[in-house]
Amino acid sequence: MSALAFAAERAVAIHAVLSASKVCQRVFTKLVNGETITKKDKSPVTIGDFSAQAVINTILHKSFPEDPIVGEEDSKDLRGEEGRQMREKVLELANSGLDQALTLTEESLLETIDRGTYAGGAHGRMWALDPIDGTKGFLRGEQFAVCLALIVDGQVQVGVMGCPNLPVDAKDKDGEKGCLFITVKGQGAFQRNFSSTKETPISMSSIQSLAEASFCESVESGHSNQSDSAKIAQLLGITKAPVRMDSQCKYCSLSRGDAEVYLRLPVSATYEEKIWDHASGSLLVAEAGGIVSDIHGQPLDFSKGRTLATNSGVIAAHAKIHGRVIEAVQKVLFPEGKL
Ligand SMILES: Nc1ncnc2c1ncn2[C@@H]1O[C@H](COP(=O)(O)OS(=O)(=O)O)[C@@H](OP(=O)(O)O)[C@H]1O
Ligand SMILES: [Mg+2]
Ligand SMILES: [Mg+2]
Numbered sequence: 001m002s003a004l005a006f007a008a009e010r011a012v013a014i015h016a017v018l019s020a021s022k023v024c025q026r027v028f029t030k031l032v033n034g035e036t037i038t039k040k041d042k043s044p045v046t047i048g049d050f051s052a053q054a055v056i057n058t059i060l061h062k063s064f065p066e067d068p069i070v071g072e073e074d075s076k077d078l079r080g081e082e083g084r085q086m087r088e089k090v091l092e093l094a095n096s097g098l099d100q101a102l103t104l105t106e107e108s109l110l111e112t113i114d115r116g117t118y119a120g121g122a123h124g125r126m127w128a129l130d131p132i133d134g135t136k137g138f139l140r141g142e143q144f145a146v147c148l149a150l151i152v153d154g155q156v157q158v159g160v161m162g163c164p165n166l167p168v169d170a171k172d173k174d175g176e177k178g179c180l181f182i183t184v185k186g187q188g189a190f191q192r193n194f195s196s197t198k199e200t201p202i203s204m205s206s207i208q209s210l211a212e213a214s215f216c217e218s219v220e221s222g223h224s225n226q227s228d229s230a231k232i233a234q235l236l237g238i239t240k241a242p243v244r245m246d247s248q249c250k251y252c253s254l255s256r257g258d259a260e261v262y263l264r265l266p267v268s269a270t271y272e273e274k275i276w277d278h279a280s281g282s283l284l285v286a287e288a289g290g291i292v293s294d295i296h297g298q299p300l301d302f303s304k305g306r307t308l309a310t311n312s313g314v315i316a317a318h319a320k321i322h323g324r325v326i327e328a329v330q331k332v333l334f335p336e337g338k339l
């Protein structure tokens with residue numbers, strides 16, 4: 001029997017995401033003032049984000065030295081005298097997540113973080129990396145995800161997400177936390193705990209009646225138009241309150257049946273969604289029986305560079321109800337019928 005496609009990439013991605021997730025868990029318990037900085041776009045970045053990107057880029061480079069990486073972070077804020085304190089912290093943390101043979105120096109730390117500056121595009125292999133998705137959730141001690149995807153010729157082929165604070169079983173919120181979500185195109189969607197290598201197949205809940213559905217959206221009101229999502233929910237007859245959750249954990253929740261619809265409605269005409277915010281999550285949902293599109297029902301196009309430049313917003317739902325959700329989205333966002 002021939003080996004499954006992308007078996008090596010899947011295994012390396014699991015190792016990389018799990019190693020980085022554990023670094024994030026350690027850093028959270030020790031995070032002190034001054035270890036978070038605000039980027040130009042006003043979003044936060046922490047020593048956790050830099051360390052996780054360093055760990056994953058180092059592990060990827062060892063196994064796939066030719067593969068470019070589209071990563072969220074770069075080393076600018078860690079350079080020079082100004083960056084010294086943070087750089088030293090990040091170096092210590094990154095090395096705590098790496099095998100001894102891969103130990104980084106200050107110089108190789110900056111170099112490995114900057115391997116994530118690839119511009120993306122329509123051709124060849126590339127990894128999309130969000131070392132901490134939902135940094136605000138991470139800082140609040142709530143949901144965040146370490147997200148890694150392999151994109152080949154514009155198509156997401158492998159996705160692995162680590163969710164350190166997500167309960168293994170949504171019905172047991174005080175039970176064990178820390179799950180990995182794993183998917184390869186055409187091979188289904190799986191969940192495993194941080195503490196065990198046993199993988200369980202997962203799928204979306206297949207509800208017939210939208211009245212029973214629940215939907216999830218961002219915690220941050222600046223990332224999705226929440227008043228429009230309330231109108232869409234009403235139009236669909238959804239009565240349950242939305243589940244507000246940070247990060248790509250929303251895709252993970254959907255893919256194991258905790259919620260049925262994910263609405264991410266554009267808040268500004270100029271914001272372009274980043275490929276690392278959706279690559280792994282969108283494949284996971286698709287492999288679990290869902291459809292992921294933009295607000296017009298168009299597939300997400302990962303071939304346009306570092307952003308989803310030709311898409312607007314994100315709508316994910318079970319394949320059986322996705323069409324009805326898009327209809328409602330269009331009615332609410334474009335009441336005159338114009339696109
Ligand atoms: N204006 C705007 N619109 C849409 N999306 C934005 C915007 N600003 C930031 N971001 C991206 O949102 C990522 C966080 O994911 P979520 O929105 O799902 O989570 S949450 O709102 O923070 O709860 C977040 O990812 P991280 O930076 O990795 O946390 C951003 O890439
Ligand atoms: Mg960020
Ligand atoms: Mg993100």
Ligand SMILES: [Mg+2]
Nearest residue numbers: 072130132133
């Ligand atoms: Mg991030």
